[in-house]
Amino acid sequence: MTPDELDELDRTESPPVEEEREQFDEDNRLKAEFVDAVTQALDDGDDTRVYELVEPLHPADIADLFELLERDERAPLAKAISDLMTGDVIAELNDHVREDMVEALPPEAVAEIADQLDTDDAVQLIEDLEPEDQAAILAEMEPEGRAAVESALSYPEETAGRLMQRDLVAVPEHMSVGDLIDYLRDNSNLTTEFWEVFIVDPQHKPVGTCQLSWILRTPRAIPLTDVMKRDQTLIPVTMDQEEVALQFQKYALISAAVVDEAGRLVGQLTVDDIVHIIQEEADEDVMLLSGAGDGDINEPIREAYAARVRWLIANMLTAALASTIIATFEDTIAKMVALATLMPIVAGIGGNAGTQTLAVTVRALATNQLTASNAWRAVRREMGIALLNGATVSVVIGSVVTVLFHNPLLGLVIALAMLTNIFIAGLAGVFVPLTLERFKVDPAISSSIFVTMTTDSMGFLAFLGLATISGLVS
Template sequence: MATIRDERELIAPTVDRAFLDIVTEALDDGDHDRLRELVEPLHAADMADLIALLPSDERAVFVQALGGDFDPEVLAELDEAVRDDVVDHLPARDLAAAVSQLETYDAVYVLEDLDEDKRQEVLGGLRAEERVAVEEALAYPEDSAGRLMRRELVAVPQFWTVGQTIDSLRSRDDLPDEFHEIFVVDPRYHLVGTVALGQLLRSGRDVLMQDILEEDQRNIKVTTDQEEVAYLFKQYNLMSAAVTDGEGRLAGVITIDEVVDVITEEADEDMLALGGVSDGDVNESALTVTRARLPWLMVNLLTAVLSASVIGLFEKSIEKLVALAVLMPIVASMGGNAGTQTMTVTVRALASRDLTASNAWRVVRKEVLANLMNGVVLATFSGSFVGFWFRDWVLGAVIASALLFNLCVAGLFGALIPLGFKRLNIDPAVASGVFLTTVTDVCGFMGFLGLAAWIIL
């Protein structure tokens, strides 16, 4: 049998199937020493990927087998469903020991979905100052800056000199592992401004901090939604930003690390919501996924009945000309695809704030015009094709006209539906797709069958 060192050299540095098989073998054999040596070189993020690949019933066993060699940072890297699966099976004492080594933001992420009894048990195992910080964070609304911020920061009085500040940084035992700027505060701990580390190092030791601070600080309230936080970081190219409480006192700091997580999370939510699976996840159970998807599938079923009822109105026309039944899906599907393109662009523009009330109608007109031009090309092609296929140029003209009409409708409503939901303070990504599909189906069937009944029959 190959040695452990040989096994490492035979596999890729990333977590692949071969590596998973080796780890699973060590876990099944109860060879914990071999298991620890195998996973020791892994980064916390790669370790999280490995745990996610393990069967649900083996995840907690894997973590417990590592014992004191388990890196608590891994808990902060786990997807929500996997994290819950792991922490639910960890004893409160072990979980408290892991959480105590995390920054406040990561500790809140690990604890926020625990049931109240276990959460209190874990909090009881933390040091007093750690418990207070985590409890304060959990008291803020979910997805707010208060939940997102770190308490670990560097703040100095405005009357300190650069030399005093540098000496203080060198002597502090609780200095954050990473920070980008120093916050300057008044005696009441109100934020006065910030000094970038580069500016600090370029200044003489006798220079006062208040003389080199940057006053134009984009400080954020603890109640600010995380989407707003992400927008501010993107808009103003921030690396970090202060968070202040209701009275303007410095409460914490948000860094680009947290914001990258937020941007990824929000983008994933929007992408999943467009498919009606906002709560879906590859690591969720089948029952959880079913519960998340079923409501929107029921809504889609009801809207499909509406579309079918439109077809029923033209039942006699379809009986007279079977070609209508053959060609109907072309009009509906082309409208649906074109509408989805417009809807996707609109939802994304709303999320990034590139689309606002000031340019909404310009964007709507542009989308309608783009679909009109595409419609002309597609209508010409489809009309000619149908004319040759059925040797009926009138039928070709009907489908061309219906297709052109439906693509214009798709462009119009693909933009208006998300805008309407945004105006009603409803997430446009959640419900736009179902309603857009209904509009393009109904208008496509009505336009095509109505024109056919009027012109041909």
């Protein structure tokens, strides 16, 4: 490799060093003043000034800038900095913002961007488009890139096959460390994005792997088979991305080989693609538990509305059930209106207790910490906590109500109702997600509807029911 060729090594730009980061606030976010300056320059039509401002930024920060701008300012910005609009910027954009921008471009322009990108980023660029738009873009791509993208698209969404890079370094078993270094130096078309070298047999099945630091620390004459590690984590091409992320996390992987059904090496995954998945999967659970749909602040209002209103309507049905229960006790309430004042406390605190247990259980299931082996321990644990919480809260509320209403029986009724409801909340919070998981339903999706329904209904039933049968009202 000549020094000239060296310049072609793909050395992705990195952010400027700390002292030069005057565009950023103390939390490393782009300063509002900086964003305002860009907006001002765009409004003035001063593209030179826009370029000057944006040019020092890292591609990931340019992507952030697009997200921070209003929707109608994004196209003018893209125009003003067109030669900074590299694949890296596009790849770092939020899905919704990218989709919005891609839809505004002709297929040739999208194809040109896709050709610049790594396969996984190109796939992300077009995977959510309509089939005919996808086809139009693929038709305009270079043959090699197109083949890679088409092959990736042939795997189901959110699997290793969609995420993997086809470019990797794989060598036969007979090589020595020196042979490998010569091979790497002599082949200028190899990727530079690799952190381990895979050693494969003649059928291209992985037999071992070599971390680059081991190669660098080993004399040239040593055979690779003496340096390589034979045990390695192989990721099946159809593995779900959430599972891939758990494997990377658990085994502290930097990269990993992806194999097809026959066990042949077909690609590699690197951890920088996986960190996004870890974040996404955890965020997804927060959003699912609260019924917030996609939960992305860049999601179009119409889509966010559609996702959230469904959840509210579902919750309205469960609230209607609770109402029906209250309605059966109308006579009791008519005799003692104070019950209407107090009943939301019993239902509400039960709901809170249920949500606590639910959040713990759902995340433990999602991270494989909770399995069939320790499910009973988890149930026992939640029952223990529920009893302690129930006892404490009951004593507090029972005492306060007794004093404020000068009515010890009312105090006793609310205390018993509260204890009952917090205990039931604990049971529902752990059994509902365990049951959904057993039936292969994602517990994050619908658990909280069932748990809230239980705590609402049982709260009103326990409180009004006890009030009725205790002879409190008569």
